[in-house]
Amino acid sequence: MRVAMEATLPMATAAALAAVLLTPVHAGATAPPAAGDCSAGQLCLWEKPGFKGHRHVYELSGTDIESCVALPEGGSAQALANRTGRPVTAYQSAECAETGEFQTYPGSGTWAPQSPYQVRAFKIWER
Template identity: 75%
Template sequence: MRTTVLTTAALAALCLLAPAAAASVPRPAAPAVPAPAAPSGQAAPPRLGSCAPGELCLWAKPGFTGARQVHELSGIDIESCVPLPAGAGAQALANRTGRPVTAYQSAECAETGEFETYPGGGTWVPQTPYRVRAFKVWEN
């Protein structure tokens, strides 16, 4: 690969040339940067799932796949435990409610199981560390 370096004096001389002459001066081409390839045998990062502002979206499977449940902020009781339907846990979530949301392993929002609070400014979690069975939305 050939690299051309222009000094300050050369750049100043180019600026003084007439526009037609300056256009004929060859400029070095930008080097082509290849896109990084995924390592062999490794999947590409998951695409973000569809989730509109004001919604909490939960997917049954990691990577924003499987059945999706959408809970709109307007239909959620703030600071109340919202259990997911029996047998319908989630393994991925997107919090676009604008409020913090705590996801619980317990269907009763018990703090004896695992739980994690996700900020509401646009949090995308392709794989939760446990199956989410309930959640609470908090006041800011």
């Protein structure tokens, strides 16, 4: 079987496939990079991809559940971490309008190093 694979795949493709297949998977693969620090119970949003730039931090104690929360005037985020324990929907629209892009992130510890759009508002859901 190995001979057949080598005969049908270009050498670069076979090498790339082997590298992927031989890369170990670590139990902590979902852990954030060091720059993506966000404490338990918090929603953290960074202005730049890769958890860089200014960080906005929100906690349940200071945020209305199921209400639209806009980032400060003119602010947006391109990376986020949800450690609230509740689902959070991030919106492209500052009014949480569903006519723009939006995505919900589980609250069990989700790190998104790059959003596919500028996040301008969010909602934390009851469950």
